[in-house]
Amino acid sequence: MRNKLYGIFGGTFDPVHNGHLQSVTTVYNHCALERICFVPTAVPPHRGRPGASAQQRLEMVALAVANHPQFDVDDRETRRDAPSYTYDTVKSFQAEDAAKCYCVILGVDALLGLESWYRWRELLASVHFLVMRRGGWNPPDPLPGWWKARYTESIEDLKRFKSGKIFQVNIIPNPVSATEIRCGLARGIDVSPMMPQSVWNYIDTNNLYLHFRQEKFLPCDRAN
Numbered sequence: 001m002r003n004k005l006y007g008i009f010g011g012t013f014d015p016v017h018n019g020h021l022q023s024v025t026t027v028y029n030h031c032a033l034e035r036i037c038f039v040p041t042a043v044p045p046h047r048g049r050p051g052a053s054a055q056q057r058l059e060m061v062a063l064a065v066a067n068h069p070q071f072d073v074d075d076r077e078t079r080r081d082a083p084s085y086t087y088d089t090v091k092s093f094q095a096e097d098a099a100k101c102y103c104v105i106l107g108v109d110a111l112l113g114l115e116s117w118y119r120w121r122e123l124l125a126s127v128h129f130l131v132m133r134r135g136g137w138n139p140p141d142p143l144p145g146w147w148k149a150r151y152t153e154s155i156e157d158l159k160r161f162k163s164g165k166i167f168q169v170n171i172i173p174n175p176v177s178a179t180e181i182r183c184g185l186a187r188g189i190d191v192s193p194m195m196p197q198s199v200w201n202y203i204d205t206n207n208l209y210l211h212f213r214q215e216k217f218l219p220c221d222r223a224n
Protein backbone atom coordinates (compact mmCIF):
# COMPACT_ATOMS: atom_id res chain seq x y z
CA MET A 1 0.00 0.00 0.00
CA ARG A 2 1.22 3.50 -0.79
CA ASN A 3 0.68 6.19 1.85
CA LYS A 4 -0.95 9.50 1.22
CA LEU A 5 1.26 12.15 2.76
CA TYR A 6 0.06 14.96 5.05
CA GLY A 7 2.39 17.82 5.95
CA ILE A 8 2.60 19.43 9.39
CA PHE A 9 4.39 22.77 9.24
CA GLY A 10 5.05 24.18 12.70
CA GLY A 11 6.61 27.53 13.43
CA THR A 12 6.44 30.73 15.40
CA PHE A 13 5.26 32.64 12.32
CA ASP A 14 6.11 35.97 13.98
CA PRO A 15 5.03 36.95 11.31
CA VAL A 16 4.34 34.43 8.53
CA HIS A 17 6.10 35.49 5.31
CA ASN A 18 6.72 34.68 1.64
CA GLY A 19 9.71 32.47 2.54
CA HIS A 20 7.35 30.15 4.42
CA LEU A 21 4.73 30.09 1.66
CA GLN A 22 7.12 29.63 -1.26
CA SER A 23 9.16 26.92 0.38
CA VAL A 24 6.21 24.79 1.48
CA THR A 25 4.61 25.20 -1.93
CA THR A 26 7.73 23.60 -3.38
CA VAL A 27 7.57 20.80 -0.80
CA TYR A 28 3.87 20.27 -1.53
CA ASN A 29 4.46 19.92 -5.27
CA HIS A 30 7.71 17.98 -5.10
CA CYS A 31 6.47 15.38 -2.61
CA ALA A 32 2.89 15.28 -3.94
CA LEU A 33 1.41 15.92 -0.50
CA GLU A 34 -2.34 15.79 0.07
CA ARG A 35 -2.41 18.89 2.27
CA ILE A 36 -0.18 20.97 4.51
CA CYS A 37 -1.32 22.18 7.90
CA PHE A 38 0.39 25.26 9.38
CA VAL A 39 0.57 24.96 13.18
CA PRO A 40 1.60 28.18 14.95
CA THR A 41 3.27 27.62 18.32
CA ALA A 42 1.87 29.19 21.48
CA VAL A 43 4.90 29.03 23.76
CA PRO A 44 7.96 28.24 21.63
CA PRO A 45 10.21 26.00 23.79
CA HIS A 46 13.49 27.10 22.20
CA ARG A 47 13.24 30.87 21.97
CA GLY A 48 12.05 34.08 23.62
CA ARG A 49 8.54 35.51 23.72
CA PRO A 50 7.22 36.31 20.22
CA GLY A 51 6.48 39.93 19.26
CA ALA A 52 2.84 39.14 18.37
CA SER A 53 0.40 37.14 20.51
CA ALA A 54 -0.50 33.55 19.66
CA GLN A 55 -3.95 34.67 18.51
CA GLN A 56 -2.47 37.36 16.25
CA ARG A 57 0.05 34.95 14.72
CA LEU A 58 -2.74 32.44 14.15
CA GLU A 59 -4.88 35.08 12.43
CA MET A 60 -1.96 36.17 10.24
CA VAL A 61 -1.37 32.58 9.13
CA ALA A 62 -5.11 32.20 8.41
CA LEU A 63 -4.92 35.27 6.15
CA ALA A 64 -1.75 34.00 4.46
CA VAL A 65 -3.23 30.60 3.57
CA ALA A 66 -6.67 31.91 2.60
CA ASN A 67 -5.83 31.84 -1.12
CA HIS A 68 -4.09 28.46 -0.98
CA PRO A 69 -6.72 25.72 -0.93
CA GLN A 70 -4.07 23.06 -0.29
CA PHE A 71 -3.01 24.69 3.02
CA ASP A 72 -4.81 24.75 6.38
CA VAL A 73 -4.11 26.38 9.71
CA ASP A 74 -4.57 24.57 13.01
CA ASP A 75 -4.92 26.18 16.43
CA ARG A 76 -4.20 23.17 18.66
CA GLU A 77 -0.88 24.53 19.97
CA THR A 78 -2.31 27.96 20.73
CA ARG A 79 -5.11 26.28 22.71
CA ARG A 80 -2.61 24.31 24.80
CA ASP A 81 -1.41 26.16 27.86
CA ALA A 82 2.04 24.57 27.85
CA PRO A 83 5.24 24.62 25.80
CA SER A 84 4.52 23.67 22.19
CA TYR A 85 6.35 20.39 21.78
CA THR A 86 6.22 18.95 18.27
CA TYR A 87 6.07 15.47 19.78
CA ASP A 88 2.77 16.30 21.55
CA THR A 89 1.38 17.94 18.43
CA VAL A 90 2.17 14.93 16.27
CA LYS A 91 0.62 12.57 18.82
CA SER A 92 -2.52 14.67 18.88
CA PHE A 93 -2.83 14.59 15.06
CA GLN A 94 -2.24 10.83 15.12
CA ALA A 95 -4.90 10.39 17.82
CA GLU A 96 -7.39 12.02 15.45
CA ASP A 97 -6.48 9.90 12.45
CA ALA A 98 -3.98 7.11 13.01
CA ALA A 99 -4.22 5.95 9.39
CA LYS A 100 -2.69 9.12 7.98
CA CYS A 101 1.01 9.34 7.18
CA TYR A 102 2.31 12.58 8.69
CA CYS A 103 5.39 14.46 7.53
CA VAL A 104 6.89 17.22 9.67
CA ILE A 105 8.17 19.98 7.38
CA LEU A 106 11.01 22.14 8.63
CA GLY A 107 14.05 24.13 7.55
CA VAL A 108 17.46 22.51 7.78
CA ASP A 109 18.30 25.09 10.48
CA ALA A 110 15.52 23.66 12.64
CA LEU A 111 16.58 20.03 12.09
CA LEU A 112 20.12 20.94 13.16
CA GLY A 113 18.74 21.56 16.66
CA LEU A 114 16.62 18.41 16.79
CA GLU A 115 18.65 16.70 19.51
CA SER A 116 17.47 19.33 22.00
CA TRP A 117 13.78 18.65 21.24
CA TYR A 118 11.45 16.91 23.66
CA ARG A 119 11.39 13.13 22.98
CA TRP A 120 13.20 13.68 19.70
CA ARG A 121 14.09 10.05 19.08
CA GLU A 122 10.47 8.97 19.48
CA LEU A 123 9.42 11.87 17.28
CA LEU A 124 11.87 10.75 14.57
CA ALA A 125 10.37 7.28 14.64
CA SER A 126 6.76 8.56 14.56
CA VAL A 127 6.75 10.68 11.39
CA HIS A 128 8.73 11.43 8.25
CA PHE A 129 10.75 14.64 8.17
CA LEU A 130 10.80 16.79 5.03
CA VAL A 131 13.77 19.11 5.30
CA MET A 132 13.97 22.33 3.33
CA ARG A 133 17.42 23.51 2.28
CA ARG A 134 17.51 27.14 3.41
CA GLY A 135 19.99 29.76 2.17
CA GLY A 136 23.02 29.96 4.48
CA TRP A 137 22.26 26.66 6.24
CA ASN A 138 23.91 23.41 5.24
CA PRO A 139 23.47 19.92 6.65
CA PRO A 140 26.43 18.92 8.84
CA ASP A 141 29.22 16.98 7.17
CA PRO A 142 29.40 14.18 8.17
CA LEU A 143 25.73 13.72 9.01
CA PRO A 144 24.96 12.53 12.57
CA GLY A 145 24.21 8.80 12.71
CA TRP A 146 20.46 9.21 13.27
CA TRP A 147 20.20 11.51 10.22
CA LYS A 148 22.29 9.28 7.96
CA ALA A 149 20.40 6.14 8.98
CA ARG A 150 17.04 7.69 8.10
CA TYR A 151 18.09 9.75 5.08
CA THR A 152 16.43 8.92 1.78
CA GLU A 153 16.33 10.49 -1.65
CA SER A 154 13.30 8.47 -2.70
CA ILE A 155 9.76 9.81 -2.50
CA GLU A 156 8.66 6.21 -2.91
CA ASP A 157 10.22 5.47 0.51
CA LEU A 158 7.96 8.11 2.04
CA LYS A 159 4.95 6.40 0.53
CA ARG A 160 6.09 2.86 1.30
CA PHE A 161 7.14 3.39 4.95
CA LYS A 162 4.70 4.91 7.42
CA SER A 163 7.36 6.93 9.28
CA GLY A 164 11.02 7.30 10.14
CA LYS A 165 12.49 8.76 6.93
CA ILE A 166 14.30 12.07 6.45
CA PHE A 167 13.89 13.49 2.95
CA GLN A 168 15.55 16.67 1.76
CA VAL A 169 13.80 19.08 -0.59
CA ASN A 170 15.93 21.59 -2.43
CA ILE A 171 13.96 24.80 -2.54
CA ILE A 172 14.80 27.97 -4.40
CA PRO A 173 16.32 29.93 -1.51
CA ASN A 174 14.25 32.84 -0.29
CA PRO A 175 16.35 34.69 2.28
CA VAL A 176 13.36 36.26 4.08
CA SER A 177 13.03 35.51 7.79
CA ALA A 178 10.68 36.81 10.44
CA THR A 179 13.74 38.21 12.26
CA GLU A 180 14.62 40.23 9.17
CA ILE A 181 11.05 41.56 9.03
CA ARG A 182 11.01 42.60 12.70
CA CYS A 183 14.44 44.20 12.36
CA GLY A 184 13.37 45.88 9.13
CA LEU A 185 10.45 47.43 11.03
CA ALA A 186 12.88 48.67 13.69
CA ARG A 187 14.95 50.32 10.98
CA GLY A 188 11.96 51.88 9.24
CA ILE A 189 12.36 49.69 6.11
CA ASP A 190 9.33 48.81 3.95
CA VAL A 191 8.96 45.11 4.73
CA SER A 192 5.52 44.73 3.10
CA PRO A 193 6.89 42.99 -0.06
CA MET A 194 8.17 40.14 2.13
CA MET A 195 4.68 38.86 3.01
CA PRO A 196 1.18 38.61 1.52
CA GLN A 197 -0.57 41.97 1.33
CA SER A 198 -3.31 40.74 3.69
CA VAL A 199 -0.71 39.97 6.39
CA TRP A 200 0.90 43.37 6.03
CA ASN A 201 -2.54 45.05 6.26
CA TYR A 202 -3.20 43.12 9.48
CA ILE A 203 0.15 44.19 11.00
CA ASP A 204 -0.44 47.79 10.01
CA THR A 205 -4.08 47.98 11.11
CA ASN A 206 -3.41 46.33 14.47
CA ASN A 207 -0.19 48.26 15.11
CA LEU A 208 1.77 45.07 15.64
CA TYR A 209 5.46 45.02 16.50
CA LEU A 210 5.23 48.60 17.71
CA HIS A 211 8.08 48.14 20.15
CA PHE A 212 10.30 47.17 17.21
CA ARG A 213 9.23 50.23 15.28
CA GLN A 214 9.92 52.44 18.30
CA GLU A 215 13.38 50.93 18.72
CA LYS A 216 14.44 52.52 15.42
CA PHE A 217 18.19 52.55 14.87
CA LEU A 218 18.90 50.42 17.94
CA PRO A 219 20.98 47.33 17.26
CA CYS A 220 18.75 44.46 16.18
CA ASP A 221 20.00 40.89 16.17
CA ARG A 222 18.60 37.36 16.16
CA ALA A 223 17.96 37.55 19.90
CA ASN A 224 15.02 39.79 19.02
Ligand code: ATP
Binds near residue numbers: 011105106109134180
Ligand atom coordinates in the same frame (compact mmCIF):
# COMPACT_ATOMS: atom_id res chain seq x y z
P1 ATP B 1 12.66 33.79 13.00
O1 ATP B 1 13.47 34.61 12.05
O2 ATP B 1 11.83 34.59 13.96
O3 ATP B 1 13.47 32.71 13.66
P2 ATP B 1 11.58 32.27 10.76
O4 ATP B 1 11.39 33.20 9.63
O5 ATP B 1 12.78 31.36 10.74
O6 ATP B 1 11.52 33.06 12.14
P3 ATP B 1 9.77 30.33 11.91
O7 ATP B 1 8.36 30.57 12.20
O8 ATP B 1 10.69 30.20 13.05
O9 ATP B 1 10.23 31.48 10.88
O10 ATP B 1 9.96 29.12 10.93
C1 ATP B 1 9.10 28.02 10.77
C2 ATP B 1 9.81 27.05 9.86
O11 ATP B 1 9.98 27.65 8.57
C3 ATP B 1 11.21 26.64 10.34
O12 ATP B 1 11.34 25.25 10.12
C4 ATP B 1 12.14 27.43 9.43
O13 ATP B 1 13.35 26.76 9.21
C5 ATP B 1 11.32 27.53 8.15
N1 ATP B 1 11.61 28.74 7.38
C6 ATP B 1 11.47 30.01 7.77
N2 ATP B 1 11.82 30.87 6.79
C7 ATP B 1 12.20 30.12 5.74
C8 ATP B 1 12.67 30.42 4.42
N3 ATP B 1 12.86 31.67 4.00
N4 ATP B 1 12.93 29.39 3.60
C9 ATP B 1 12.78 28.10 4.05
N5 ATP B 1 12.35 27.74 5.26
C10 ATP B 1 12.05 28.74 6.10
